[in-house]
Amino acid sequence: MTESRIIRITGPVVEAEQMRGARMYEVVFVGRDELIGEIIGLHEDVATIQVYEETTGITPGEPVKRSKRPLSVELGPGLLGMIYDGIQRPLTEIAQISGDFIVRGVSAPALPRDTLYRFTPSVSSGDRLIGGAVIGSVPETKHILHRIFLPPDISGTVEGVAEEGDYTVEDTILRLKDDDGTFHEITMLQRWPVRVPRPIQEKLPVIRPLITGQRVIDSFFPIVQGGTASVPGPFGAGKTVVQHQLAKWCDADIIVYVGCGERGNEMADVLRQFPSLVDPKTKEPLMKRTVLIGNTSNMPVAAREASVYTGITIAEYYRDMGYTVALMADSTSRWAEAMREISGRLEEMPGEHGYPAYLGSRLADFYERAGRVKTLSGAEGSVSVIGAVSPPGGDFSEPVTQNTLRIVRVFWALDADLAHQRHFPAVNWLLSYSLYADLVAPWWEKHGGMEWWTMRSELLALLQKENELQEIVQLVGPDLLPEQDKFTLNVAAILRESFLVQSAFDPVDTFCPPEKQYRMMILIYQYFRGGRGAVEAGMTAGEVEKLPVTARLSRMGPMPHDEFDSFFSEVLEEMKAAFPGGEN
């Protein structure tokens, strides 16, 4: 057999000849340094390969080796707390080998090979198992019991199973005879091709909100466990901060954070903070529920393309164990650009803005991997996906934003003007929406109160009204407005400044529990109703504004949660006194 050889190199894309028999998406080793690559095109015996490492110095004529397997991730205990590059190379271990800078041709196994994990079997010899069945478990952290599965594509009868004890991920823990009589040695380490969704029994309807502790999200534009959301916005509008806030505080069991083509310092920031921040649910360090994928903007562009798939596959794997998983991808635009760059080198026919014609379907396939599901083993788990979008010039009409909008159910539109005023999170309340709002109303009614839906609707309408009034003010000035409208403007300002504004950096307000959100909403809503009554009864908007109770409504967010309870009852009383006729 003649050896496969490189015939062309252009940036991250390489062509090789004598590749007959190779398959699409097969992993290959390129050149003398055996750089990792993946086949992304075939034409007769020539394969087009995207290379996951710097190709400097590679020459035509160098060999290409086939691996005969698709690009896959390693799954098994030990994933939590790790930071990987886009193709799951462990960055901490890589640093131990090659130092502070990433050089080429270095690799290390994704999962540690010598660590012992306590495996407890849950099947016995003679059991009949179908693919995806749970065969045992490992306590990966104090709160995460890591279930070990029979690989989804194998079924058969258990011939032997390891006793409870300590094993490495490569030790055989189960022997299985499949229906053809072939024996399989099953280890805790399993591989899954990243571009293929892990199989499930069925998708289930979403029901429960994913609580994030961010008021504008939970109370106004909620996301659900198993839902999809997109955060578009120009540079500096706060996409990354929103993603970090969710990664820190949302009530998922597992977080997969994909830094896709973004800043090195942002990954360093996560690595610096997460080990010392405490998960409000389990009181364990946040890092212990987190898997980081960091393929920063200066790391190879092809690995950036792969990074979101690596992330979502790991997310699905923990979902299969019955956990609530949330995946953040910052930014999907960089992923799309990586596709564009590779597609350009392939000289494919471009679509809009030079993006490949398949942009829309790739985005859809990716978000489609989110959802609440019944797993093969019968458990219920979910993956929520929150993708940042970085539209050029902040213009939402561009292809990535538009294609994403067609798929996701929640849209948090970030706005440069709000960011410039330091109104954070800079979520534009007029453009944003959540198609899950009515689904989560029952949850809020149970955990907050029966008024949730009414208050939310009326307060959103208030903001809408403010916008209309401001247009009038632009024409005639504020003075000519009727008192009732002036009052509307004042309340809207309070709602914005005291409720919607929430600093990620305030030690208290960084996370606002849903109960507090609900009560803050009550206070503002009662002020709105009471004040409106007072103005109807003849007070001016200015007089209402000067009431002492008005000032009480500012700075509620940063108030320590334990002081808030008594504050709430006090102000409610004050409000009753201030607006005696009030309540309508």
Place this chain on the structure above:
Amino acid sequence: MPPLREFQSVVRVAGPILAVSGIDDAGYNEVVQVLLPDGSIRAGQVLESRKGMAIVMVFGGTRDLDCDITAVRFTGRPLTMPVSKDMLGRIFSGSAEPIDGGGSVVPEKEMEISGYAINPTRREFPEDCIETGISAIDGMNTLVRGQKLPVFSGSGLPHSMLAAQITRQARVRGTDESFAVVFAAMGITHEEARFFIHEFSETGARAHAVLFLNRADDPAIERIITPRLALTAAEYLAFDCGMHVLVVMQDITAYCEALREVSAAREEIPARRGYPGYMYTDLASLYERAGRVKGRPGSITQLPILSMPDDDITHPVPDLTGYITEGQIVLSRELHRKGVYPPIDVLPCLSRLMQGGIGEGRTRSDHANVSSQLYAAYARGRRLAGLVAVIGDEGLTDVDRLYLLFLERFEREFVGQRKDEGRSFDETLDRAWDLLSIFPKVELRRIDPKYIEQYYRGEIG
């Protein structure tokens, strides 16, 4: 890579690009020397390599090249540069040839100019704030060591003046560690170049500075390597010699135009306005070289300067830059016309690393609140000024009028300062309180009452 090979088989020249036939083993990114008919030599780099063909970009441009005599020598090496501490105090061309009359630098080390990505796990999160002495920066967009903070400017605005002032005044409180300035000029005028050389000489910074000058009439394609040479020098000084290096790169727009020229010559499918689709990645390969590395004492802080064509912040060059850098300082033509120096429009400005660099024990505990309040007040003042321009000021309330007064004074007294005036953090924050004290206390909603107690000095509290 294979050793030296020479070919006299240029088959095509288009713009800055040439194609050489007959070579089977050109390395991707390999350095070439182009030997011209007149005996002169220009450097180039392989952009694409195939069996039997290499596509080469020529840094010095392709003027006077031909297809008969011109020879191309493939060196078998990636682009490297010799580095040494002796570079300090020297001036080089845009391709690192000494142009100050001094001899060549005795190398301590040879480094690849494309650099390597810092492993994210080895990055030290930057949090030592730099006092630039400029209130609009220190007070509201604090710069920290290891940050990349560009200046978005326009033609005719005093960005060079500002960059020079920052270079002159920048210090980290309570330290006197060794520092250096690396200046990379891409396509700037002789006059601007002279201004910087003069500035550095005047202030004694010359001895700590390394300059790489590609001027407006130097070959455009050379601009693609100039910043990489500068950053390689900076990495050596920072991470090998432990110095704190400030890298000023001007003008990034000229750099991007050179990228566009190469891309057009290769007939690539452009993204926006003719700029190549990979420009984000390419710019990131420069900007991400800023930072700190765990266990190494030095740092690289970048101050890239770019001119926004048509003052358009959505133009691909500022846009992609803003998406990579850790904030931006934006200069405004309107403030410049009003005579405000430095004409910094704080609203679109941002320093993403400010949060970690300020506060108790770093600058002052009220810093974050004050900054946020200044933003809110200034934004409201600007909105009202816009309103007044349309409908006059009759309908305004008394409080509205205070905002207009604030707006006026803020631009003059806080943003505005002398070209030789360096303000300490305390002075900057005190000035902010002078202005915020125009308002009654209740207006200061973004400030913790305990700081109002401590610093407010208004009458109408």
